[in-house]
Amino acid sequence: MLSIEFGNASLCKEARLALRDAIELLGGKWKICILQHLELGTKRFKDLQEVMVGISPKVLTQELLELEQNLLITRTVNNTKPITVSYSLTPFAYEAQAVYDALLAFGIEHRKRIKGTLSGKTIPTV
Amino acid sequence: MLSIEFGNASLCKEARLALRDAIELLGGKWKICILQHLELGTKRFKDLQEVMVGISPKVLTQELLELEQNLLITRTVNNTKPITVSYSLTPFAYEAQAVYDALLAFGIEHRKRIKGTLSGKTIPTV
DNA sequence: ACTATTCGTTACCTTTAGGTAAGTAACCTT
DNA sequence: AAGGTTACTTACCTAAAGGTAACGAATAGT
Numbered sequence: 001m002l003s004i005e006f007g008n009a010s011l012c013k014e015a016r017l018a019l020r021d022a023i024e025l026l027g028g029k030w031k032i033c034i035l036q037h038l039e040l041g042t043k044r045f046k047d048l049q050e051v052m053v054g055i056s057p058k059v060l061t062q063e064l065l066e067l068e069q070n071l072l073i074t075r076t077v078n079n080t081k082p083i084t085v086s087y088s089l090t091p092f093a094y095e096a097q098a099v100y101d102a103l104l105a106f107g108i109e110h111r112k113r114i115k116g117t118l119s120g121k122t123i124p125t126v
Numbered sequence: 127m128l129s130i131e132f133g134n135a136s137l138c139k140e141a142r143l144a145l146r147d148a149i150e151l152l153g154g155k156w157k158i159c160i161l162q163h164l165e166l167g168t169k170r171f172k173d174l175q176e177v178m179v180g181i182s183p184k185v186l187t188q189e190l191l192e193l194e195q196n197l198l199i200t201r202t203v204n205n206t207k208p209i210t211v212s213y214s215l216t217p218f219a220y221e222a223q224a225v226y227d228a229l230l231a232f233g234i235e236h237r238k239r240i241k242g243t244l245s246g247k248t249i250p251t252v
Numbered sequence: 253a254c255t256a257t258t259c260g261t262t263a264c265c266t267t268t269a270g271g272t273a274a275g276t277a278a279c280c281t282t
Numbered sequence: 283a284a285g286g287t288t289a290c291t292t293a294c295c296t297a298a299a300g301g302t303a304a305c306g307a308a309t310a311g312t
Binding site for chain 3: 183208
């Protein structure tokens with residue numbers, strides 16, 4: 001994801017950096033979805049792949065690695081017959097729940113508002 | 127911005143769509159920043175251009191148009207000597223404040239956590 | 253007539269997020 | 283030995299976001 005810019009004014013440096021970090025880490029196509037699913041409990045690679053319809057193993061690996069490097073999930077290799085790998089949330093990840101909630105609430109209100117508006121963009125229904 | 131995918135499971139359709147809308151509308155490099163600055167009061171195109179260091183008029187026009195079409199800002203043409211255009215928030219835009227707050231809070235905590243971690247990504251300080 | 257200001261547009265280019273398809277490695281079952 | 287399962291990796295490609303640079307239209311000042 002391209003990095004967010006905030007010019008210089010009105011936002012103190014720390015806030016600007018924090019906001020950029022958050023958007024970079026949680027933005028993109030799959031991150032919030034992965035975190036949401038892991039909130040239901042520990043999942044294996046395969047589980048996630050099945051639930052994230054359309055994701056490729058390459059991208060899933062990528063996303064999981066980023067989340068792990070940022071301390072939001074832990075990766076555990078299990079010594080099972082064919083090897084399996086488990087992913088689960090760290091306590092830190094639960095802080096992201098507030099972002100999810102806010103986005104969801106905003107999205108719901110926005111959707112009500114935009115429905116039937118000619119000037120609004122065509123919203124998907126699938 | 128590419129559209130968010132949420133597979134099919136665990137998230138009811140409406141929630142999934144709402145979340146996708148929200149991320150698409152508020153994501154990207156400049157949106158939240160623009161809304162934040164407009165929260166300080168009505169701003170002209172030029173004002174925004176000066177404050178968003180690095181944005182080109184093309185991109186600024188683009189972003190403002192999207193926000194207008196989604197009913198978050200209003201655009202007013204003033205009949206001044208050289209024409210000026212004012213942008214201001216609609217009441218709806220204030221709902222996005224919660225998203226900003228959540229992202230900021232998460233970003234601040236995350237930044238504390240990651241600081242000095244070898245496994246964490248290199249966080250920018252500029 | 254010439255230049256400046258404000259708010260754009262247009263054409264073109266680069267970067268990156270994400271997708272596709274195939275292959276690898278370890279281990280198991282038949 | 284052949285084929286299946288799990289968790290990847292590798293190489294290549296596409297589409298979209300965003301950047302750069304130049305130009306246009308309206309109006310005003312000198």
